[in-house]
Amino acid sequence: MESFPDFLLVGAPKAGTTALAYYLAQHSGVCFSRPKEPEFFTVHYEKGLGRYRCDHFPHPGSRLCGEATTDLLHVPFAAERVAACAPRARLIALLRHPVERCFSHWWMSVCLGQETLSFDEAVEVCFGQPAWQERLDAQDGPQQWQAHVAGSLEGRMEIRPYLEAARYVDHLERYLQYYGRDRILVLFSHDLARDPGAQVRRACTFLELPLVSHTDLGSHLVANGPLANRLKSFLQRRGHHSLAASRLFGRFSAALKLVGDRPPAMGGAVRERLLEYYRPLNRDLERRLNLDLSAWSY
Numbered sequence: 001m002e003s004f005p006d007f008l009l010v011g012a013p014k015a016g017t018t019a020l021a022y023y024l025a026q027h028s029g030v031c032f033s034r035p036k037e038p039e040f041f042t043v044h045y046e047k048g049l050g051r052y053r054c055d056h057f058p059h060p061g062s063r064l065c066g067e068a069t070t071d072l073l074h075v076p077f078a079a080e081r082v083a084a085c086a087p088r089a090r091l092i093a094l095l096r097h098p099v100e101r102c103f104s105h106w107w108m109s110v111c112l113g114q115e116t117l118s119f120d121e122a123v124e125v126c127f128g129q130p131a132w133q134e135r136l137d138a139q140d141g142p143q144q145w146q147a148h149v150a151g152s153l154e155g156r157m158e159i160r161p162y163l164e165a166a167r168y169v170d171h172l173e174r175y176l177q178y179y180g181r182d183r184i185l186v187l188f189s190h191d192l193a194r195d196p197g198a199q200v201r202r203a204c205t206f207l208e209l210p211l212v213s214h215t216d217l218g219s220h221l222v223a224n225g226p227l228a229n230r231l232k233s234f235l236q237r238r239g240h241h242s243l244a245a246s247r248l249f250g251r252f253s254a255a256l257k258l259v260g261d262r263p264p265a266m267g268g269a270v271r272e273r274l275l276e277y278y279r280p281l282n283r284d285l286e287r288r289l290n291l292d293l294s295a296w297s298y
Helices: 017-026 049-056 079-084 096-109 117-130 132-137 140-155 167-175 189-194 198-207 226-237 242-260 268-289
Strands: 007-011 031-032 064-067 090-095 186-187
Touching: 007 017, 017 031, 017 090, 049 167, 079 167, 090 167, 090 189, 090 198, 096 117, 117 132, 117 189, 132 140, 167 268, 186 189, 186 198, 186 242, 189 198, 198 242
Parallel strands: 007 064, 007 090, 031 064, 090 186
Antiparallel strands: none
């Protein structure tokens, strides 16, 4: 039975997948998709696996093929599709403090011109909106998600996934229906930021790739801001998805973080509300992964 691709970085969004994808793409044994996020399993599934392979993995040879569509983790119908096409794949999930991830996701949407609400207002809408995971689980869920993606490109927010995207334990459980625990590696964004070399070695070992010295392990955690996202859009419109383009954007992002293209401060009250919301989910995740996530309690 065919199984393609060989591995997937499934998210979460705003948790370091761009950085890890950049590091892995330097490995001579890896053929990384172009672009990093083909959105095949979430948006373009009807095009078929053959088209996906030809369009996004040119000349792979004997290298491992992988991609990093960050919506794969939290879009409910994605897990079943991934398992149908890639039953022998290995999956890597990068997780981040859920409140910080939520805030960063909102700020990215603001900078892309998709979000007009303040963070407090957006959170209030998220708590009041119908459970969109249930909507996307419905028969027309893929069509609803496609409408959301199309609308976001035009500056409309059909769905605000800020809160739901960090319900990690729920999302991982969907993949665990199809994959053994040994096929899923969970990494954390704070570890990737502190010691990228160690996390890349963990990923390579998991993927059964030979350990090599990477040429560039500088910070490629992506900055969000009007200037950063304008450059990103400029490169994507022109089809620049190469390693050189990723290096350029990563260095530009690092410079912007130094000069102040920064989000506003998060209010204390909304932070406490979100900490309370995620607390039982984090406890469930601790038990499921046998990890200490006490740092996410504040």
